[in-house]
Amino acid sequence: MTSNDTGRRRPPQGEVDFTFMYAGHDAFNRDLRRLSTAIRAGRAGDPAVRTGWETFKHQLHIHHTVEDEALWPPLRAKVRRPTEVGLLDAMEAEHALIDPLLSQVDAALAVGDAAGPAASADELAATLAAHMEHEEAEALPLVETYLGAEGWQAFGAAIRKRQGLKGAAEFLPWLLDDASAELTRRVLGELPMPARLLYRARWQPAYARTPRWNAATA
Known part of the structure; x- marks a missing residue:
């Protein structure tokens, strides 16, 4: 078993490299921890917190939309057992x-009462974390079995198409915000050289210039 940046344990890497998926899940959990910390510190109305929240929502929308359009349908076309069909129904x-x-x-954030946003953020964090753990434990093994590396690459291509070059300028720095040096190396190692150069020279510095969450919420 291998562990990720957040301490959760995951299956060893098989034929399909799910590094980007795991990194995305970690980034969602990271942002929800930052949101909770900001709310409890009375900073829910700060512009940096609102910017971080909007970035989180945007990335989550893309992540789930492309799964619904380009991952679950081809997988559903190949699964065989009723329990596997039921699992995909559960994902949706x-x-x-x-x-x-x-x-x-x-x-809750619009109202500004600390108790309301805190409870709502906690419910979102618990629900999303449970879904992502369910996906990692049961759905990704089906992806490996039925779609394999080629099918996973097709899903990655669909995400890249949805993000576009402009979207990648936000996605990659967001994904690697506060990531370990090892994860950063692995993610950047999967990119073509022009994208690595753009990340280091333009995308990451531009992302860092826009306050999100603030260091106090990390």
């Missing part, structure tokens, strides 16, 4: 739980 149902919780946090 769990996705459907998230948007109302995002709206709930938005509404």
